[in-house]
Structures are given as structure tokens and as C-alpha cells.
Amino acid sequence: MNLNNIHNIYFVGIGGIGMSALARYFKANNKNVAGYDKTQTDITNSLVDLGVAVHFDDALENIAAPFKNPDNTIVVYTPAIPKDNAELNFFISNGFKVLKRSQVLGLITQNTFCLAVAGTHGKTTTTSILGHLMHECNVALTAFLGGISENYNSNLILNGSEVSVVEADEFDRSFLALSPDLACITSMDADHLDIYGDAAELKKTFEDFTKKIKPNGKLFVKNGLPLKGITYGIEDDSDYSVQNIKIKNGTYVFDVKAPKAVLENLQFNLPGRHNLSNALIALAMAVEYGCPHHQLAKALASYKGVKRRFTYHIKTDNLVFVDDYAHHPEEINAVHQAVREMYPDKQVLAIFQPHLFSRTQDFADDFAKSLSQFDDLMLLDIYPARELPIEGVTSSWLLDKISNKNKQLVSKTDLLAKIRESKAQVILTIGAGDIGEQVKYIKKEFSVES
Structure with a gap:
């Protein structure tokens, strides 16, 4: 067509x-x-x-x-x-x-030099970093993002049509419609089991995706994944590796060991080792494409993030309020690691809205473990999205599995009052449903006091 x-x-x-x-x-x-x-x-x-x-x-x-x-x-x-x-x-x-949607994306990108970002976590942030890096290096590209970039206030970066940067979504096997020149896989944790049935089938589909890479193309994989390709990792022996990590005024400062060079004193403003990993693979793909190192360093330092990916809404000495899209146990672990690294001495309240009955059922024990790490926890009702309820799968059922002593179910109606009762200095809202709509109310309620 x-x-x-x-x-x-x-x-x-x-x-x-x-x-x-x-x-x-x-x-x-x-x-x-x-x-x-x-x-x-x-x-x-x-x-x-x-x-x-x-x-x-x-x-x-x-x-x-x-x-x-x-x-x-x-x-x-x-x-x-x-x-x-x-x-x-x-x-x-x-x-x-x-x-x-995936078929149309495949049609648009088939005659371009295509860079595709796949993985069960990190796709949107990595794609937006990569799009930003290449845009700042004056590449004639179109980048399709799975979130709203803070740099461009859009989910589309439009600077030409020779190159395309796309988020390769595993949901419904959508990414099999793509034919990338450069592709990365950030993670392959079990997810979307309502589609795949089991983790083995999900892994097989990621392997099928790697076969979609064009002849003479390149695959990048996070170190430890069971796939062959150019590896990347944090403080390890990968082909591309982050080294000498420091935190200065809430900003990461680090070096990157690449196959042909060392990039020194890079700066990146997003908290969390998971975001550092996302920045690394975006940088690696841009380097392999041919972007100049000095321009990449400047572009990386100017990257602002994606809305609802560890987005600060209040950031003062008295109170911090962060909103994040995390909806899988591993993503919640990543948010926890980031907030503990940045605010090691502060009490943290997490407000979580589970997304999908099937995902809550499939990963209930993992959710319980990840959510138990926070000082205080509030659970909203499960956001159903495309699903009908599953008997016995409720937020109350999930709450019973959580070991946190300071835990409770809350409704959206009571949310502000319940937050006010907490003594936490850091508030997190987490989830992929409509919890994001509560952010403006929380921000308005507590901005004056912060």
C-alpha cells in the first residue's frame, strides 16, 4: 500500500x-x-x-x-x-x-532508516531519549513516542523523513510489523500474559522480533538477556557500559565505555539506575548510527524526560511529589530504587492503582513484594481498562498479601484526606490507569504547604 x-x-x-x-x-x-x-x-x-x-x-x-x-x-x-x-x-x-496502528507504523517506517526500541520496560523513556539525541544532532528524523516528551510537549518529534525512531510494542505482537535497521531490547520480563499465555511464548515472540531486523542491521541487548547482540549495562563488561557513577545536585555524572572510545563526564538528569540504563542504550544506538560524541553529550544533558515517568510535581525541602506510570512489579522496584537513592532519609508514601485484573492476578506475589518496600502504602481499586472483573481478584485481596504495616485501601474521594493524615515527606502516585488524573488535585492541595 x-x-x-x-x-x-x-x-x-x-x-x-x-x-x-x-x-x-x-x-x-x-x-x-x-x-x-x-x-x-x-x-x-x-x-x-x-x-x-x-x-x-x-x-x-x-x-x-x-x-x-x-x-x-x-x-x-x-x-x-x-x-x-x-x-x-x-x-x-x-x-x-x-x-x-502497528501495521501503519510499519508502512511509514519501511522506507526509512529505522531505529526501534523494544522491551517490557523502558521503551517510552528510551525512545524519547533517542529521538531527542538524534534531533539535537540534526538528523532528519520522525520519532513516534509512547508518551509526551517534556522537551517537545508532544508524542511526535518531526524533523524530516529519512530516519524513523519508534517504540516497538510487544502488546498484541505489534512489533512484528516493523523492519528496523537498528533495534534494542531493554527487558523481557513476563507481562501481557493475557495475550501470550506464558513467559516462554513471550520470549519466543521477542526472538521473532529480532529476525525482523534488516540484513546488515544491528541488535542491542541488555547484558544478561538470552539473546546475541551488542551488549550494554551498568558498571559491567558490556560492549557499552556506564562507569564511574556520581550524583551531583540530583544529577548523574558518569563515563561511558564504548567499543571505540570512552565518553567522559556525561550528565543525565533523570533519577534511577533504570533511567541511566535507558540513557545508555539510547546513546549507544545514536553512536552506532554515527552521531558526533560532543553533540550527544550536550543533548543528553538537556533531556527533560517524559510525562508520568518519574515526573516531579512538587520538589522542595519539605515535600516531594512524584508521579510515575509504573504498572509492573519490576517497574515499581525501579521507582523505589530511584526514590531511595535520591531521598534516603525521607519517609515515602506510595499510592498505587493496579492496572488490569489479569496482570494483578498473574503477578500478585511480585506486586506484594515490590509494594511492601515503601514506608506507607495506599491502594486504589483495580483499573479494568479492556477487561471484565475476575472473581476474587481485588485490591483488598492484593492488600492482604502486602507485609507493609502502614497500608490501607482508599477511594479517590477520600484520597486527599488520607494523604494529609500521612507524615511522609515524599509522595508517589504510581499506575497506568486513570490515577494520573488525581495528580493535579494532589499538587494543588499540597503545593501551598511545600
């Missing part, structure tokens, strides 16, 4: 983080773009500001006339859309070209 010959692009689920990046891309390329989503959000509002028509009722009369012609329209959908969605079924039944 030649996308140049298609004028109308319609999105079913346009408010999704990956979908909206594609919508921005097509709008910037002078396509006629519109779509549906069930909920109005900051993302959909930003699309409307760009001139994209977005509606929120699943009704055929809301589809504008130009998008009802299958000859010059493609329809993009996300697997999160329910199967009984009226609009999606209309397009399927009437001969439209209906593609998953």
Missing part, C-alpha cells in the same frame, strides 16, 4: 498515545485526519487544536462524508477498541482498508 495515494485517515481510538502520534504525523503531512474516542482528554484537545475532527459518541452519523469513501480512506484502529464498536464494524463491513 502506498500511503502517498491515500488522502483520508480515520482513527478509531484516536486518543491513545500511539494513535495520536500517528494522527499528528498524518496531519503534518497534509492528510485529512479525523477520529473517534470514548473520552475527551488533553490529548484529544491537542488534536482538535491542530484541526483534527474528534468526536466521542460511537455513532455512524458522526463520521464525516469524506471518510465514508473506501477508495481513498484508510482506517486505523487500536486493539483496545471493543469488538462491538459500531464505527469499526461499519468500516470492516464496507470494504475499507482497516489496519492496526
Whole structure:
């Protein structure tokens, strides 16, 4: 399919983080773009500001006339859309070209030099670092991000079309639609078992992804993963390795040992060894692409982060409030490590909203272990997303497994009052559901006192 010959692009689920990046891309390329989503959000509002028509009722009369012609329209959908969605079924039944988001991403990137970031954790941050590094090195690139970059206030970095930087998502095996020149795998922990069934099948699919790399392409893997490639790691003997780590005024200062050089006194502002690892692999891929070392060093120091990835909302001597998207036990461990490293003497309150009944069930014991590390813990109800409840799988059931003495279930209605009762100097909100919507209320409530 030649996308140049298609004028109308319609999105079913346009408010999704990956979908909206594609919508921005097509709008910037002078396509006629519109779509549906069930909920109005900051993302959909930003699309409307760009001139994209977005509606929120699943009704055929809301589809504008130009998008009802299958000859010059493609329809993009996300697997999160329910199967009984009226609009999606209309397009399927009437001969439209209906593609998953990942398939469209594959079409866009197939004629570019493609750098793809895969892994069960760290994809979004790593992709945004890589996109920023290459943008600052004046590479003619388009970067599709799975989060909102603080540097660009967008999930799309648009600086040309010769190179593409993409987040290679393992959910629903989406990344198998890509054909990268350079690819990395940051992690392969068990996740999405509702899709894969078991960890072995997930691992096999990552192996299948490595076979999608173009001839003469390169694979980068975190040291310790059961795959062959260029290795990277922290203070080890990897091909690319972070060495001589120091923390100065909340900033990492370190060296990177690369195969052909040592990059000295690099600076990176995001807390946590997991973020240092993300920075390392982004740097390694940019080096292998050919970006100049001195420009990379300057770009790395100017990287600001991704919204909802250890995002500071209050940062004073009296109170720190951080929001993070972590929704897997290993991600929660990473957040815990970061906050303990930065604030070793402060009492930490974690407010966690479990995401998906199936994930909560599959990793209940691991969640309990990771959440027990915090001084105080509050659990919200499970965010169902695309799922129906599973009998017996509740936040109360998870709470019983947690050994933390200072633990409780809270509702969104009581959340501010419960936080006020805590003596914690560091507040964390954690989760991939709608807990992020509580951030503005918490920030407003406690900013005055901080």
C-alpha cells in the first residue's frame, strides 16, 4: 500500500498515545485526519487544536462524508477498541482498508532508516531519549513516542523523513510489523500474559522480533538477556557500559565505555539506575548510527524526560511529589530504587492503582513484594481498562498479601484526606490507569504547604 495515494485517515481510538502520534504525523503531512474516542482528554484537545475532527459518541452519523469513501480512506484502529464498536464494524463491513496502528507504523517506517526500541520496560523513556539525541544532532528524523516528551510537549518529534525512531510494542505482537535497521531490547520480563499465555511464548515472540531486523542491521541487548547482540549495562563488561557513577545536585555524572572510545563526564538528569540504563542504550544506538560524541553529550544533558515517568510535581525541602506510570512489579522496584537513592532519609508514601485484573492476578506475589518496600502504602481499586472483573481478584485481596504495616485501601474521594493524615515527606502516585488524573488535585492541595 502506498500511503502517498491515500488522502483520508480515520482513527478509531484516536486518543491513545500511539494513535495520536500517528494522527499528528498524518496531519503534518497534509492528510485529512479525523477520529473517534470514548473520552475527551488533553490529548484529544491537542488534536482538535491542530484541526483534527474528534468526536466521542460511537455513532455512524458522526463520521464525516469524506471518510465514508473506501477508495481513498484508510482506517486505523487500536486493539483496545471493543469488538462491538459500531464505527469499526461499519468500516470492516464496507470494504475499507482497516489496519492496526502497528501495521501503519510499519508502512511509514519501511522506507526509512529505522531505529526501534523494544522491551517490557523502558521503551517510552528510551525512545524519547533517542529521538531527542538524534534531533539535537540534526538528523532528519520522525520519532513516534509512547508518551509526551517534556522537551517537545508532544508524542511526535518531526524533523524530516529519512530516519524513523519508534517504540516497538510487544502488546498484541505489534512489533512484528516493523523492519528496523537498528533495534534494542531493554527487558523481557513476563507481562501481557493475557495475550501470550506464558513467559516462554513471550520470549519466543521477542526472538521473532529480532529476525525482523534488516540484513546488515544491528541488535542491542541488555547484558544478561538470552539473546546475541551488542551488549550494554551498568558498571559491567558490556560492549557499552556506564562507569564511574556520581550524583551531583540530583544529577548523574558518569563515563561511558564504548567499543571505540570512552565518553567522559556525561550528565543525565533523570533519577534511577533504570533511567541511566535507558540513557545508555539510547546513546549507544545514536553512536552506532554515527552521531558526533560532543553533540550527544550536550543533548543528553538537556533531556527533560517524559510525562508520568518519574515526573516531579512538587520538589522542595519539605515535600516531594512524584508521579510515575509504573504498572509492573519490576517497574515499581525501579521507582523505589530511584526514590531511595535520591531521598534516603525521607519517609515515602506510595499510592498505587493496579492496572488490569489479569496482570494483578498473574503477578500478585511480585506486586506484594515490590509494594511492601515503601514506608506507607495506599491502594486504589483495580483499573479494568479492556477487561471484565475476575472473581476474587481485588485490591483488598492484593492488600492482604502486602507485609507493609502502614497500608490501607482508599477511594479517590477520600484520597486527599488520607494523604494529609500521612507524615511522609515524599509522595508517589504510581499506575497506568486513570490515577494520573488525581495528580493535579494532589499538587494543588499540597503545593501551598511545600
